[in-house]
Amino acid sequence: MSENQAGIQQQLPVQAVLDPADALTYYKLGCTLQEQGRLTDALGSFCRALTLNPNYIQALCNLGVVLHKLGRSGEAIQCFQKALALESDSANSAKAILWYNLGSILLEVPRLSEAVAALRQAIALQPDLAEAYTHLGNGLLMLQRPSEAVAAQQQAIALQPDLSGAYSNLGNALQAQGKVADAIAAYNRAITLNSTDPDVYNNRAQALLLSGNLARGFAEYEWRTKLNWLRHFYEWFEDKPRWQGENFAGKRLLVYDEQGCGDAIQFCRYLPLVKARGGIVQFSTKQPLLRLFANFPGIDELVEHTEAGIARTQSDLTVPLMSLPHIFGTTLPTIPADIPYLTADRRSIELWRSKMNCAGTDLRVGLVWAGNPANVSGQIRTCGLQAMSPLACIPGVTFYSLQKGEASQEVHTPPSGMCLIDLTDDIGDFADTAALIMNLDLVISVDTAVAHLAGALGKPVWTLLPAANEWRWLLARNDSPWYPTMRLFRQSAPGDWSGVMTAVAQELRKWKEM
Template sequence: MNENQSEALRQVLPGKALTEQGLPKDAVQHCQEALVLYPDNADLWYQLGTTLLASQKLSEAAQALRQAIALQPNFAKAYNNLGGALKKQGLYEEAIRWYEKGLALCPDSAQLWYNLGTTLLTVPRLSEAAQALQQAITLKPDLAEAYTNLVIALIKMPRLPEAVKVLQQAIALKPNCAETHNNLGFALQSQGKAAEAIAAFDRAIMLKPTDPEIYNNRAQAILLSGNLARGFAEYKWRTKVNRYRRFYEGFDSLPRWGGENFAGKRLLVYDEQGFGDVLQFCRYLPLVKARGGSVQFSTKQPLLRLFANFPGIDELIEHTTEAIAQTQFELSVPLLSLPHIFGTTLQTIPASIPYLTADQHSIAAWRSNMNCSGTNLRVGLAWAGNPENIPGQIRTCGLKAMSPLAGIPGTTFYSLQTGAAANEANTAPPDMRLIDLTGNIADFADTAALIMNLDLVVSVDTAVAHLAGALGKPVWTLLPAAGEWRWLLARSDTPWYPTMRLFRQGTPGDWNSVMTAVARELRMLAAKAGMT
């Protein structure tokens, strides 16, 4: 080794030290100066790439790490960090290839298996992700993050019993981790094991008594068990959960209405969470009005026309920061706090229907476009939830899964599906007479008018089901095995909507048995309609 090479190698240690001291710019400079002297040193290129990665200079980091690998093809750590640089740039498939190359060299690296697993989870390639994360745990049983991500993969698949077992393993290794007990509660709740879930959340709260996320999760397990009074009382914690704070933070400085008479004052009841939540809980607004004063209701633009003549609303406001800033009011309350304020139990749910109506002129206009001559039964279909979150993905069955409904004599189907999944109507199952008028739907008022021209709505757990129930239309709601708290446990009916029937999966992911049951009931209904 010549003098220049020795100097280059001596530069590696100061570079590492500077990085550890939080001085990445100086570390980069050290590496670059050393590389001028010794451009063929893989360790220097690796140190440069790692430092650039820590500085979020991702493209430059990837370039340096590739150079390290070119010089030293068996450099497993470089493969790992190159995968990390690519993953952070959203180049997931390329990152996966480099992680796999690294594992070919170093199959016993728990970190490489973990990074491969989390990247596969992002893509998502769930089964492969679960295998990689399980291998990481096998190699390093105390790798807590691997358990967390493996549980996410198993829940998404969904393989809930396995998720519970993994969480129990994690608890055995680290019994005082509140997050693990919280995740166990969620997995148990998703299996409908409300009592066990509540016990897991109790333990998590004992370990971390100030975490609003855990209280919010326990509230939903309590609601699932049917104890609405206690569940809605604890559900106040949702307003403190970080990911929901955007719904409430603009109202923190204002007096919160607690149910008292407010004669002579203006009360703003404001929209929160999803469309389905608004459609379900707007039923409480007439009860609010009965306590006196002026009721203002802010909601999202697609709901405004639907609520134009809603009883109990004195002033309707679009739920935007600008519109609310221009509104004068003395009190405020989030919509989903109303069930607690009114002391709701299973026996006292305000369930008089319809509590929403559609405009008669709009109903007539939609009827003229229905094209349903020779039809005995008109059935609306919605087959997908929100693809951007796990619950929405689990609730989605897809139009193809509804194939058993095709070919029922005298039945015409109408798409009620919006969003990207609406395109599935273009490739309807064979023998399914499906008419798609959703291109003419501008908002929920249009959807309501279309539903009023139908005999039945068959929908996954999405806003369409809530709308049909609020309109008093017969609606069959298709539920995954991991049913949400509002549908309670093991019921085929719901106290929230008298005209709704629930069809539940027996096992996670099994939509076929659900559709078989729906098809059987629909055939009987169509036969009755044909006899009248």
């Protein structure tokens, strides 16, 4: 029990402490503590109120909010579900807010179908609840239903024209449809209404990049460092001056990895340009990438990207890796795209060659069929191994799994007729993956780090993209200025992998016959 709670209890008569009527006292204390940001203490007060009165709907609601803020979303969901079960009035604004809160948390978990259903319940009870419409739109977008998402955001704006978040979310939905100019207009309106929200600037930056305006897009992409959900990438480096591109002769510059492994592979190409401007270049990156970058030109000192590793590193300046395109004024014609800019160890290549077990005349093709299942974008990029069944009937092709993680288990049930070899148990890091790729004729991959790696190695790679692809792949192109040996195969509609695979199978047949 906190000191505040003890103080309240001491002011009560002994017989009142267990009186259900005094649940209100603990509820009010919890609200005060919640307003002060003392969430753990507020949690205790609301729990005490509910011990005294288990059917206290307001306490359940506030407890759900606090649990959510403390990262205990599962328990928060249970609180709102119980509150809804207790709420007797089937049509009131209080119940609408309960459904809204439940839907909002389900959206973050994410349990998307349940979230959309809950938010629709909120709207049915309170049709003028603009925030419910904008959250509904976000859920629909994550379910790859962008047209419905646009309509929901437009309804939110109609109900509350000054709701800046709805304009930003509308921009996201329009961007997913490839309507970049309309998306930018929506972001502009959001910024007019709220000029301090870094999320909107970050969203607009990605729309600009998607449109091919790299100079302006990368300049605005600097707002990503102010996003709360990305802060952990940058907080270790805030005590050192930021490098702005000046000559740094006689100094140590720490360039640090951020975001995913694919980002590190894509943007490490700038490190030789950094080295040309001066002193010692240090590069911190994740453990699975360390061996891959061991002899990379432009890196003088390789640092494992851990808090301890960074703390031990003596540096004078720092810069995040993905700020380098802006510093070097990158445009589409000036992308540093000389390949290969990554290599694999020769002895490792030979070792992997001895494991291949492939007929000498067969085409050797690596496959990746899944992104990271822990986030929605990874799920959207995932096609699954069975979706690749059109490739199975092409004679004279031996396929090799490059898939890691949970989805790698699909290798045990490949499409009928597919000759698929799985050597991934021997892959310890990206250096191993690179050596295996060097023994392949082609890599076919959904949008993952492996596609970046194959492109950086200069190997032919066919990248399979969802309808709402990331900014780096631009719009309506089947090539990439970042990777000269890459071809892009795009969904024509959200979720339509069959059309993609039909096109890939046709092209693979042509290549086999060449």
